[in-house]
Amino acid sequence: MSLLVTGSIGIDTVKTPFGVSKDCLGGSAVYFSMAASFFSPVRFLGAIGADCPFDLKKIFKGKKVDLNGLELRHTSKTFRWAGSYQGPMNEAITDFVELNVLAEEPPQMPEEYKDSKFVFLANTAPILQIQLLDQLNRPKFVAADTMNLWINNNLADLKKLLKKIDCLILNETEARMLANEHNLITAAAKIEKLGPSVVVIKKGESGSIIHVSRASSPRKRGQDGRDTKLFVLPAYPATIVKDPTGAGDSFAGGFMGYLAGQNKTDFVTLKKAVAYGTVVASFTISDFSLKGLTKTTRRNIDSRLNELRKLVKF
Amino acid sequence: MSLLVTGSIGIDTVKTPFGVSKDCLGGSAVYFSMAASFFSPVRFLGAIGADCPFDLKKIFKGKKVDLNGLELRHTSKTFRWAGSYQGPMNEAITDFVELNVLAEEPPQMPEEYKDSKFVFLANTAPILQIQLLDQLNRPKFVAADTMNLWINNNLADLKKLLKKIDCLILNETEARMLANEHNLITAAAKIEKLGPSVVVIKKGESGSIIHVSRASSPRKRGQDGRDTKLFVLPAYPATIVKDPTGAGDSFAGGFMGYLAGQNKTDFVTLKKAVAYGTVVASFTISDFSLKGLTKTTRRNIDSRLNELRKLVKF
16 A cells, blocks of 8 residues: 655764764655565655755665655755764764755645555654645555654644644653653553554664554443553664664654555554564664665565564563 | 572652652562562561561461561661652662661571572672572572672672572663673673573563573574573553552562472573563552552462563564
8 A cells, every 4th residue: 555755865974882974864754765665665755955965766776665756956955964872872962953955845745645545754843744744635544753842842733733643653752741741651542642543652772662542443442432452562682783863764664664565554463563663673773874774675574573573472 | 499588678768759658668578578479488588677667477477478587686777768769760769778787797597498499689789699699508590689889899799699690680770880781682691691591681661681591402502602592571561650669679579489489490481480570560569668569469460461461462
């Protein structure tokens, strides 16, 4: 089933204890698409400036990534980000950021993208996420990412967005902030009340939690008449972690790619999608930029998924 | 099979966002024994002073906890600890500590305890843990806890202890400190090289990792000729968390109690023991002091174990 991603293409400079990667390819739409393409064709929507040194056609060669939505703006500059990671590398320190093309109008949605059924709105201002979403005809399953900046400064817009989407994917700090609640399970339940029936909380090296609520299911209804289900999964216990950049977007790519590939969003499929997201992210962090992802295969991903399944079994 | 615990009995004062529990019963041996007694008889070794307001015979009434090793010192004072938890309650802030009886000679080992096969040396100075251990005849499986204080100040003693035990149970901060390594999987492997074939890393609300190495197994030997296996388990997704005090010792109690009850330490049994430890700790944190543990039943524990098994399945 068709899968659309709207997000950034970045020129990244990343420093980790394992080295420096200068002016390398990054951006949410890039990581997402590379990860999702193992499972489903992807429609790519994003903009670059005239300075972009990367040939995305070449980078996605052989992958089922439709680049008709890649907009080249001759008078603009590409988004740039420089960040560093220290110690356990749980969080990036932003050294500088130049929004450039991201501060302009969002890219034009190609007519043939408008029937997309699965949609991922990568992190940007919620008002822009809403504008992008409103151009689509009846998507089936819309997921979005967000960040502390919008929770703190654009909460009203974010709440509007939450009413329009099926799934919010966010990290534990953001979840606690948005729900104003320390306990992550309770936080997920509170976020669900704001709109998204599926809440995915990413905990980095500690895995993820998925909270699913379906008012329609007759089974195990909660006090409020809703049926809520939980799935908890540790991260894949990776020992080679060189660069965590893109882990979250790769997770989202594996997750959404699997759902779109299956054209299903039931609980069993959502759980497997979280596991695929986890595994795909473990390849991303094993090397700098896109290298960890591009050098793996669906076969490797499936093998690691089986390994993860065994690792949690008791 | 016989299970011995050596540890503290404490008069605790605990503040959490959910209230204050003044001069309540605490201590590693107490939490451990209550947790382990769901699975196995326990031999209790510890000392109290004349000021101890708790009747441990009454507290453990109906539980298979042998209190012959409880030493009452008429001229001493009981160990006291006051701590508080804030926000997500991941870490206790010690408000004050009075070692009292814990700063004296360790308690006398009753003759009939010396044939104990399963042993848990709760956190204390490693030199004392060694002294206690050396009084035993051929235990089968010895686990110990430790803390940052001993890693920083008594590392030589701790390394001696590690050569003598089968299992080290520690939290993620301690594991990183002891191994001088950020990656927890690599840290576990490094700690295993110091002695214990089983390393259990507790990550609080993020679950635990168990690293098992058996030189004797013919299967899947690593580069160094050892057979290493990993198990990762999220915490039970508790929404009622009132007081995390004793969670670690309850985890150890559930873990060791299950092993002793089964009289086995193979990988499958170790994994189930970690799951039982996880579940028992989730009852401990649901209320202040021992209340969460004492009001539950083996039936409730088994039911939550099955729930946890389902929660991680995909």
